[in-house]
Amino acid sequence: MQKTLLGTTLWYVGTVLFYAFLLAPLAILIAVSFNPTAMVFPPQGFTLKWYATILEKPDFLHAAWASTLLGIMTAAISTGFGVLAAIGWQRYSGLLKAPISSLLMSPLFIPAVIVALALFQILFMLGIVNNIWTLVAAHVVVTIPYPIRNVMAQMEGFDVRLEEAALSVGATPRQALWRVTLPLLKASIIPSLIITFVLSWNNYTVSVFLANKDWTTLPLQLRAYLQYEYEPFVAAMSTILIVASVILLVVVDRTVGLGGVKKNN
Amino acid sequence: MHHIGVRNIIKNWGAFSALKDVNLDVREGEFLSILGPSGCGKSTLLRIIAGLEEPSGGEIFIAGQNVTLDPVWKRKIGFVFQNFALWPHLTVFRNVSMGLELRKTEKAELYNRVMEALRMVQLEALADRLPAQLSGGQQQRVALARAIVLKPAVLLLDEPLSALDKNLRQDMQVELKALQQTLGLTTIFVTHDQEEALSLSDRVVVMNKGVIEQLGTPDAIYNQPVSEYVAGFVGEACFFEGRIEGNGQAKTLRLSDGTAVPIRGNGIQVGQSAVAFVRPEWIDLNKLDISLSPGSPQGTIERLMFFGQSSDYLVRLGDRQLRVKYKSDGPRLAPGDTVALCCVARVLPGNGAAS
Incomplete structure (x- = not known):
């Protein structure tokens, strides 16, 4: 197809409009967070007071702490299991290889709300509630496909002879894992840690079923607050959530790359 | 040890x-x-x-x-x-x-x-x-x-x-x-x-x-x-199948086309059928005095391949082709020449069949 000036122009305009549609609401939200008066756009001044008010709201401070802790635990456990699952899956060559892969990926295809409801039902029946571990477990379930997929993709090109070489110079399998395999998988492990953290940090659907007053996460606290108050403080909190996620993703991109599967071996 | x-x-x-x-x-x-x-x-x-x-x-x-x-x-x-x-x-x-x-x-x-x-x-x-x-x-x-x-x-x-x-x-x-x-x-x-x-x-x-x-x-x-x-597997070889004939020291392998190849090897018994082989560098090609090699297999030179320090002749022998290696200062033969094969083939033990 011949590229015409009109076509190119339309293409650029369409792209700009598309991103505007995606990002404009966020931009407006962020702008509103600096508004000294009310949740209106354009802002009628500039203030950072809404950001400071979090210090006067222990509920939010606690929620931020809960979200951070939950995010860190989710990232560590989800990525840990994900790495092990991917390594094990790559080595396994039986009939169940394909079904296992589908099973591990299934949280991606099942609506999170259904996963959460099912977990809630089971935990309720077992009487295990009011417990951060149920929340961590639930977050792990919905985030684990990402580390598995990342690490599997990198394992695809992984040469087992690199491990055999370690064994041949006297490394036990565990030493070979720590000294050769895991360092080589760094390019998929680090993005996995960040992505699972961000997913956990932003999660609402699963948390809403399983959180309790001790472990109310930031998105839940925000939603609860919104029912009674509608002021720029909410926008400020949202901005914090957005900025934290963006910073993490930029850090990953700058260090190991978001693809996470750059061939380095 | x-x-x-x-x-x-x-x-x-x-x-x-x-x-x-x-x-x-x-x-x-x-x-x-x-x-x-x-x-x-x-x-x-x-x-x-x-x-x-x-x-x-x-x-x-x-x-x-x-x-x-x-x-x-x-x-x-x-x-x-x-x-x-x-x-x-x-x-x-x-x-x-x-x-x-x-x-x-x-x-x-x-x-x-x-x-x-x-x-x-x-x-x-x-x-x-x-x-x-x-x-x-x-x-x-x-x-x-x-x-x-x-x-x-x-x-x-x-x-x-x-x-x-x-x-x-x-x-x-x-x-x-x-x-x-x-x-x-x-x-x-x-x-x-x-x-x-x-x-x-x-x-x-x-x-x-x-x-x-x-x-x-x-x-x-x-x-x-x-x-x-x-x-x-370990080198190029041309195989001959036939029956062992001869007396005393000089033994030959009588091939199905009636020609005969001199052979050596351990445990050769006259009357037995056997497989013998030659390496490309074991063979001498005799162009001028075919009559001096009565009964030897004869072939036609099909191609000359020059490698610098050595030259290979590809010789058509009935329905197959065999390679003969010479140092480059060897005989001057040309494609189309009829030659007699002078070589002593080595008999493989047993029937020579791959086990």
Whole structure:
């Protein structure tokens, strides 16, 4: 197809409009967070007071702490299991290889709300509630496909002879894992840690079923607050959530790359 | 006294048997090659000796000890992989030092031993490089240094030179052999390249379909193969089938077309049918005095191939073509010439059929 000036122009305009549609609401939200008066756009001044008010709201401070802790635990456990699952899956060559892969990926295809409801039902029946571990477990379930997929993709090109070489110079399998395999998988492990953290940090659907007053996460606290108050403080909190996620993703991109599967071996 | 002992080793992959009751003794300080086509089980045998693969049956001895149940990391072996398998995230120095680090070697000694190993392969200047910054030949040397720095009881090499181009491969062959002799390392070298096996080894094992066809010195393997398979695999060979005739010393093989070829070999019995073979360089082509070679097979020269130091004649002999190798100052023959074949073929033991 011949590229015409009109076509190119339309293409650029369409792209700009598309991103505007995606990002404009966020931009407006962020702008509103600096508004000294009310949740209106354009802002009628500039203030950072809404950001400071979090210090006067222990509920939010606690929620931020809960979200951070939950995010860190989710990232560590989800990525840990994900790495092990991917390594094990790559080595396994039986009939169940394909079904296992589908099973591990299934949280991606099942609506999170259904996963959460099912977990809630089971935990309720077992009487295990009011417990951060149920929340961590639930977050792990919905985030684990990402580390598995990342690490599997990198394992695809992984040469087992690199491990055999370690064994041949006297490394036990565990030493070979720590000294050769895991360092080589760094390019998929680090993005996995960040992505699972961000997913956990932003999660609402699963948390809403399983959180309790001790472990109310930031998105839940925000939603609860919104029912009674509608002021720029909410926008400020949202901005914090957005900025934290963006910073993490930029850090990953700058260090190991978001693809996470750059061939380095 | 054997240094590596392979006893009744069997390896089955499901219904496929990769190794069928293999027995082998490797002497201390010996350079032994295992030669065979891909899929003959040579790499599997090497990996079983290393402990990277578990045998389905049989035992492995290294330096007098039964190591069959020992995992790789407890056997005192150095292993060089076909693709070198250098750790891409570690420098040359760390690639070589890993084994010493794992043994908690004292710092100064570790440094000295790593640098000594790197000096042996002429790489001490590149100790801080990453493997990706090295050429293929240099990577090969790092892999060698990594294997020898631990002073292993045996050195196992799995087609280590096949990833290199031809000139580099020849240089590395010389270096490898020199290094092996300096260190006096018992070495098993797996390859599918017959020239490599013949030129480097003290003894050569020829494998076929999971069994050892022949074990012998390079000379014996090349000049006195025990089967058609070995004769054909370790070099070019032209085979003749017929019945043994003659009296006294001079025996000939009477072919089905009525011509006869002089033969030699052990245990030749007149009246028996046999298979004999000739190598391209054993044959003399006689153009002028065909009458002087009565009864010899005759052929027509189809093509001359000039290689510099030698020339090959491709000779049409009935329904087949055979190659005759001459030094380039040999006879001047031209395509179309009719020639008589003058050679003494070697009779293969038994019926010469591949077992």
